[in-house]
Amino acid sequence: MPDSFAAALIPWYRAHARDLPWRRGEYLERYGPWGVLVSEFMLQQTPVNRVIPHLEAWLTRWPDPLALAAASPAEVLQQWANLGYPRRALWLHGAAIAIRDEHGGRTPREVAALLALPGIGDYTARAVAVFAFGDRHPVVDTNTRRVIARAVHGVAQPAPPARRDLDDMLTLLPDDPADAAIVNAATMELGATVCTARTPDCARCPLSGLCAWRAVGFPESEDRRRRQAKYEGSDRQARGGVLRALRHADGHRLPAETVLPDWPDPAQRDRAIDSLIADGLLEASQGELMLPR
DNA sequence: TAGTCGTGGTC
DNA sequence: TGACCAAGACT
Structure with a gap:
């Protein structure tokens, strides 16, 4: 399985991979590993097409870690704009x-050192080590887990994320680090564009010949996915609205009572403000709110 | 382990 | 139209 998996995916990836900014040679030359790291941060739970314009603006303003480190949190949150998960x-x-x-x-370059950085977990640490430095590690995201669930385990949906996922992917990697990097990227790419969550396009899948799920007739598996909480009226929406107002204040303070004045549940609005302050996303002084300096 | 954390597009 | 989904991490 490992050899045939790589042998099917590598040529498919060379022929069909999307032309994304962080895959271009000029991008890697200009921004180096830092550019990969920034792109992976933005891509956490955020679709590719929403990331692209923000990424280019971000790296134009702060092309390296020293430039970003010199900025203020307020500037950073403002530039992050509406990417979500501020x-x-x-x-x-x-x-x-x-x-x-x-x-x-x-x-x-080391995975352990990357993992020690804030906001970097199992996925992002290995993505940087592999895609920026060319080292050989398993890179496992939600697309990878779905492809392995189907092609290898023969089930429609992956089990909840677990450390075993890394071992599963490692088993599929060729020995050569450059080939392994392509297999990592190609597995993600396949999950994002062909072996998608709702409507997999098996007719265009390079793995159809070896897919365990196809071999057993595409059975539906028990749906153990967690339902996403409703956004409308949620604390998250309130927090988002508060931060949006502060971003639009363009660096100025706002009297607290002028932020989301028409929110239906004032107590919820106040809780949102308190939780944003607790998270370091907001500052309050003398009844006024501002982005953290 | 399960809950929480934004936002917008898709079907 | 509303539920699902998205290159996850942290607690």
Whole structure:
């Protein structure tokens, strides 16, 4: 299985991979491993097409870790704009500061060192080590887990994320690091464009000949996915609205009562503000709110 | 381990 | 139209 998996995916990837900014030679030459790290931060739980314009603007403003480390949290949150999960912006900023202070301004190559940076977990650490430095590690994201669930385990949906996923992927990697990097990228790419969550396009899949799920007739597996909580009226929506108002204030303070004045549940709005302050996403003084300095 | 954390596009 | 989904990490 490992050899045939790689043998099917590598030529497919060379022929069909999307032309994404962080895969272009000029991008890697200009921004180096830092460019890969920034792209992976933005791609956490955020679709490719929403990331691209933000990524280019971000790296134009802050092309390296030292530049970002010198910025203020308020500037960082403003530039992050509506990408979502704004804590990622603070973590990326913190990673830049740690790279400046603990790594001489150079993005570390070792997985353990990358894991020690804020906002970097199993996926992002290995993605940087593999795609920026060419080292051989298993890179496992949600697409990878779905492809392995189907092609290898013969089930429609992956089990909840577990450390075993890394071992599963490692089994599929060729010995050569460059080939292994392609297989990592190709597995993600296949999951993103062909072996998708809702409507897999098996007719165009390079793995159809060896797919365990296809071999057993595409059975539906028990749906153990967690239902996503409703966004409308949620605390998350309230937090998002508060931060949006502060971003639009363009660096100025706002009297607290002027932020989301028409929110249906004032107590929920106040809880949102408190939780944003607790998370370091907001500051309050003398009844006024502002982005953290 | 399970809950929480934004936002917008898709079907 | 509303539920699902998205290159996850942290607690």
